[in-house]
Amino acid sequence: MKDLDYASLDCLTALADERSFERAAQRLSISQSAVSQRLRSLESQVGQLLVVRSRPLRLTEPGKVLLRYARQLQAMRTDMARELGGRVTPNERIAIAVNADSLATWVLPALDRVVQAGLKEGFGLELVVDDQDFTHDWLRQGEVLGCVSTVRQALRGCAVQALGVMRYVAVASPAFVRERLPRGLNEANFASTPFLVFNRKDDSQALWVTKAFGVRSPRLLERYVPSSEAYVRAVSMGWGVGVAPELQLRPLIASGELQLLRSDVSVDVTLYWHQWKLLSEQTAAPARVALLDQIGQALATGARAALHQAEA
Structure with missing residues (x-):
């Protein structure tokens, strides 16, 4: 050719x-x-x-x-x-795919220095948002050069590194608990309790219920709110039980705006950074770190500061 x-x-x-x-x-x-x-x-x-x-x-x-x-x-x-x-x-822009919960919590602070440098040098960073189980598809299809994903195995021609663990917990507003769950969320009432769900790809609520009550493939009363920030706001307004990142909920739990349900139960999701190995990486080391590598390093540093780190 x-x-x-x-x-x-x-x-x-x-x-x-x-x-x-x-x-x-x-x-x-x-x-x-x-x-x-x-x-x-x-x-x-x-x-x-x-x-x-x-x-x-x-x-x-x-x-x-x-x-x-x-x-x-x-x-x-x-x-x-x-x-x-x-x-x-x-x-000119570099596209990467991230999940909405990471974007709403730790990704923007992690990438800030790279983006600020891009404003001076003239390049742009494009963030594509999808569920963490599906961002890997964007990488496979060539739509992006890197992604934050739950997939552990690297594609051929790609490098992968573990970022950390995003912990999901269940919460509700104090008023919702008083009115709908006076005896707490339990095996008898979870099926009739509204659960807020990000979108139809989101299974964190079902995973939490399975872990809490031992019910496989539970059928939940689902209410969809497809925005990470609006999702937490809807939980605070008493629309239902939410299962969201503990990192995002921590200040609201501390202030009493939200109430933690079953503190002994959480869903841990390990995140990985995948990126294509560019041809330039196979030659002599450049005088400065390649932009895609800078993005990966920034995400790794930000993840270490924000996420739980899995034991070796």
Whole structure:
């Protein structure tokens, strides 16, 4: 296969991010016909269809493979520009996937120094949010270069490191406990008690009930609140029982705004950082740490300060 054209690869990443030819053209500051032409040229070079022209458009499996390469190449170009002391290409950004609970608690402080440096140097950091059991899929499909995930096994071509344990506990507002759970949450009433759930991927409530009462695959009265901050607020307002990170709930429990249920029961979720090994890492050590490595190091440092650390 001949050397692939940078502009065509940038076109593929824009299409993957924007999911339409019109928005991709706007992002690249070119016409839609130029986007189509670059895509056709790239498909001709690799001899395979890369994009399904649907609404929204989606990448084929070969397209996802090439997208992984294109994103790694963009990251390497960003590092090269930083090495040479110049500004990176406009709209250049490194995408990583994180879970909502980590984003609401420890991730932003951990990444602050990297982001502040990016404001000066011209690169951006894009955070993609999904359930911690599904962020790994974004990495596999080439949508991101790194992810915070519960998956322990590294993909081929990726590095992985343990970050720490996020502990989930059950809480409710004092008023909710007085009115709905005067005898506490127990085997007799958990099925008729409203539980707040982040989304349909969230199983922390079921895991907590299974651990607390020994019930496999419990059927719960679920109420959905798909925002980490709004979720905790809804629990405080008495909408139901919540199972959320102890790190996020700690000040509210201390102030008495929320009441801990079954202090002896918690669900521990071990988080891992995965990142693609860029081609530049296989050469001589650069004068400065690669941007993706900086992100991983920042997350590891922040996690050590905020999360429980599993015993070796």
